[in-house]
Amino acid sequence: MKINIYDIAKEADTSISTVSRYLNNKNVRPETKKRIEEVIAKYNYKPSAIAKGLVAHSLKTVAVFVVDIRMPHYANAAYYIDKKLAINGYRTIICNTRGELTSIVKYIEEVSSQVDGIIFIGSIFNEINRFPDILANINNIPVVITNGKLDVNRCKPIYVDDQKGIYDATKYLINKGRKNIAYIQYSNNTSALKKAEGYKQAMQEANYAANIYHTNDLFGGYEVTQKLIIDNKNIDGVISGEDLIAIGAIRALENAGIKVGKDCDVIGFNDSRYCELSNPTLTAIDNKIEESSLAAADSLKDMIENEETDCEPLIFNCELKIKESA
Amino acid sequence: MKINIYDIAKEADTSISTVSRYLNNKNVRPETKKRIEEVIAKYNYKPSAIAKGLVAHSLKTVAVFVVDIRMPHYANAAYYIDKKLAINGYRTIICNTRGELTSIVKYIEEVSSQVDGIIFIGSIFNEINRFPDILANINNIPVVITNGKLDVNRCKPIYVDDQKGIYDATKYLINKGRKNIAYIQYSNNTSALKKAEGYKQAMQEANYAANIYHTNDLFGGYEVTQKLIIDNKNIDGVISGEDLIAIGAIRALENAGIKVGKDCDVIGFNDSRYCELSNPTLTAIDNKIEESSLAAADSLKDMIENEETDCEPLIFNCELKIKESA
DNA sequence: CTGAAAGCGCTAACAG
DNA sequence: CTGTTAGCGCTTTCAG
DSSP states (O other): OOOOHHHHHHHTTSOHHHHHHHHTTOOOOHHHHHHHHHHHHHHTOOOOHHHHHHHHTOOSEEEEEESOTTSHHHHHHHHHHHHHHHHTTOEEEEEEOTTOHHHHHHHHHHHTTTOSEEEEOSGGGGGGGGOHHHHHHTSSSOEEEETOOOOSSSEEEEEEOHHHHHHHHHHHHHHTTOOOEEEEEESOSHHHHHHHHHHHHHHHHTTOOOOEEEESOTTOHHHHHHHHHHHOTTOOEEEESSHHHHHHHHHHHHHTTOOBTTTBEEEEESOOGGGGGSSSOOEEEEOOHHHHHHHHHHHHHHHHHSOOOOOOOEEEOOEEEOOSOO | OOOOHHHHHHHTTSOHHHHHHHHTTOOOOHHHHHHHHHHHHHHTOOOOHHHHHHHHTOOSEEEEEESOTTSHHHHHHHHHHHHHHHHTTOEEEEEEOTTOHHHHHHHHHHHTTTOSEEEEOSGGGGGGGGOHHHHHHTSSSOEEEESOOOOSSSEEEEEEOHHHHHHHHHHHHHHTTOOOEEEEEESOSHHHHHHHHHHHHHHHHTTOOOOEEEESOTTOHHHHHHHHHHHOTTOOEEEESSHHHHHHHHHHHHHTTOOBTTTBEEEEESOOGGGGGSSSOOEEEEOOHHHHHHHHHHHHHHHHHSOOOOOOOEEEOOEEEOOSOO
16 A cells, blocks of 8 residues: 555656656656656655665654753743754654653653754753763764753753853842842752852852742742741842742732832743733843754754764853843 | 664674564573673664664654644643653654744655654644645544544544633623623634634623734733723723733733722633733633643554544533632 | 666564 | 564665
């Protein structure tokens, strides 16, 4: 039932090489070409990408590792990467690892022998360095990672200085005269710790006490802030490493009668479009997702196609985007 | 440089079939096995998934077509589909079509000869029916589509009755005594039109005038509602076909001094977790993304593995999830 | 411009 | 349990 190039050649009364040439837009005599076209149309023949891939040693496919595509940060990254790479004829396999090591391992094993390269989004994937066996799977393909560095042959790191981003934002509040600034940390990975570090550093320099709250629920900003308000009635600043948490914080503060942007400033992280949905709109640290994702896609493409071995890290700086909440 | 199964066989002093058997966990004499393992470890050999795919006529990969992975609805769908399919050993290629026909065509052409099946999320992909040439590409692979039906050999449609969802929600407000209910429509595709239809139907039955506003910006709910308020000072209900728009509406209403949930009710659509970020929290129509996505994944898997040809549509009903805004 | 033949890396009979 | 052989569907020399 399934038609292949042999069938086409036979029925078009020519050789498979000629059909192959036709398929690849090489010179074929018009009459032969016409016969081939007719047969192809008749059977609705489509060449097998897999067989092509075997010869070309490439399926023109890359994998993008994220924690959870439902989180705006990852969705944005995946969107820009796919957009950029699709232009160059690459398909994007999405790997929702949920940050679980077993899941990461499974995806790597399945995907590494099928893709031309991998992009890891987020420092959590640094964990892979602890497992040489897993690393071995990706030792021969080009790899890009944001906010990390993998010990493989060809790894291009792309850094966005989250820590400095938070540090600057904290400074900004301090300079505005805020003294009682709390930080809400989401999850416990390297990236989250670094961000918290930026906050602590700025507070320390100003001789203010650091005050860190934790949540592991992306939508847990509301509840954690309710606690925070009870603990600390004089709160005048809240910073979080995730926009969504900061938006939850705003809701909690407003519901407690604390005017955000006036009595208390709130700053988020990512500067996702969700900032606009908040009331007041959320001032946030823009961590350059679009820029860094496009750079990741470009770098990977270069590494794949030009055997590029430039593994110098690329560095982006955050930028505070001021809106109503601070 | 690149090691293949021949190299392994030679160095382990055995045949490729034996190596192949070893790789596929079939019986191999312990001593032989040991030699093979050593050589494999020495060269860090990984079998080529592409070559395997050529033999198996499958790469265990599916494609998921969405409009834009950054939209919560699509991100959720993609997440659940990938989660379910990954358990069964399938990889998920994501195709961000932006709803553009040229992009849809390009993705289909590239992907159709490489994947085992395709899931289309959303009625917009019904457009494909207008192009027999494109349809031909996917005539031989199993296809699942939500809120649509494609004219190909094997297509499983999964419907979620959006129209009824909006109809019921409108009824709900009417029964609460709301009379001046406006609807904000996002985009112009079949799905959007059907939703608006549900609203009109309910209003008509109650003998109230329908009042529809439009926006093409997912984050445009705020601005459109500002206009709406100017046009209609007695507004007491706002319904939208997208949560994010409804959240923008809430912000505009509150900023205009109209108490949401009291003076005016607001209802969104999707019941995404963003409803929790709104203040007041957003009452919304749950369109069963998780259920329908998991069903899509299951159906596709059945169609792929069991040559399943049951193309009876699967139907899900929406459910109004009441929170603070209505 | 075209055809024969080799090869991409693996699996699956088949015969031992 | 193992090796030989023939594919899977395509591209690519290399002669002609």
